[in-house]
Amino acid sequence: MGREHHAHLRAAPGVRAALLALLALLLLALATVPAGAGSHGYAGNTGNTGYDGNNRGGDAARAVRAHEAARERVERLRESDALASTIKDAERRRRTVRDGLWDRLRAGARGSGDPVAVDPSGRGGRCRFGQRSRSPQPQPQSKPQSQPKPEPESEPKSEPKPASESESESADESRADRWTAPMRRYWLSAGYAAKGSRWARRHTGQDFAVNSGTPVYAVGTGTVRATTCGDGFGNQVLIRHGDGYFTQYAHLSRIDVRKDQRVTAGQRIGLSGASGNVTGPHLHFEVRITPYLGSEVAPLPWLRRKAVLVSGTPAAR
Ligand SMILES: [Zn+2]
Secondary structure, eight states: OHHHHHHHHHHOHHHHHHHHHHHHHHHHHHHTSOTTTTOOOTTTTOTTTTOOOTTSSHHHHHHHHHHHHHHHHHHHHHHTTOOHHHHHHHHHHHHHHHHHHHHHHHHHHHHHTOHHHHOTTTGGGGSOTTSSOSSOOOOTTOOGGGSOOOOOSSOOOOOOOHHHHHHHHHHHHTTOOOBOOSOSSOEEOSOTTOBOTTSSSBOOSEEEEOOTTOEEEOSBSEEEEEEEEEETTEEEEEEEETTSOEEEEEEESEEOOOTTOEEOTTOEEEEOBOOSSOSSOEEEEEEESSSSTTOEEOHHHHHHHTTOOOOSSOOOO
């Protein structure tokens, strides 16, 4: 950003004034967000896993809000036919906010044993699927390939940096315009940011109450970022989407996808279950701006922005 940007500032005081005004607006927008809004219990459903979230307090919540404000700005600029360079600057700002949070959360997640950070290779392949589900429905279309191959033992070195993830965003963007709900029939149970004894702070996702063995679908086109098992989230799938967001599907009884697998909107990725720290079978669905706990956004408004309406009553098929 440096050289070109600074030259620009020197050459055009008008542009500089405009940029400062935009910055002021952004700060104002951030300041007017109520302090409690978006505060989250990163330790969703993980009360006994040792995630203490030392580094995921108000700082992370503020960064997430800053990211969402930056994203809204990018979208407004796109809609208003702004100059390409203006949009690019705004997009760069969004990614800078996210990348800073990304690095911090990743370091903290590794330290606290979050399997997504500790073993992003997707050792889900080693989980014994199905043993936790009480009455899985027979799935006629299930294939033997749904048992992923074990991953190599070696410590994965290929943890993608935000930069490489960012690069793939634009490439995916045009294809990732179809979105869907993660389940077909459900009751909504615990909502985002709900308080309760089950969560260290607040609930970090949206729960869909369903019987074990109910198909779970990718909400959009993307790539499986990780499949893990054994922590409070039980068997979980994390998908990276073309718009830069991640969706998490937890407590599954079975995982049908492998790390790095491409998935499309509505593709079945597993079956719901009661694995991990739960009081009953349900899907825990989360939307994050990084792969890590502590960067989640409100999932239902996020789906609504993609024209996916999730209501409290069982959805018609
Ligand atoms: Zn939940």
